[in-house]
Ligand SMILES: [Zn+2]
Ligand SMILES: [Zn+2]
């Protein structure tokens with residue numbers, strides 16, 4: 001397991017106090033986090049700083065965002081070698097009951113063949129249903 005310092009270094013992000021705190025929080029969660037989720041935990045940090053941190057992380061591929069249809073963008077750490085390249089595309093799972101969103105890194109998406117001159121920039125690949133906790 002890489003340390004926060006190592007992850008930031010590999011992804012070429014300068015280490016600052018807020019970045020460390022936000023990344024530590026994201027790493028501690030098994031589900032993807034919305035800005036609101038993070039705000040609720042880091043109550044002493046202002047919203048715009050958290051938002052800027054997330055955008056920096058996203059740009060440097062420390063995290064990726066997921067539109068799961070809940071209306072709130074969620075963020076997940078790029079684990080398991082995800083560099084947000086098309087080959088790293090994986091399915092996401094959204095639980096209709098508890099509204100949690102998970103990265104299914106072990107379920108890669110088949111190469112998406114686009115028509116000529118189309119370029120992929122993002123794919124959410126959200127599967128919806130009940131998570132293992134809600135499906136008891
Ligand atoms: Zn990623
Ligand atoms: Zn659930």
Ligand SMILES: [Zn+2]
Nearest residue numbers: 076092103104
């Ligand atoms: Zn993901």
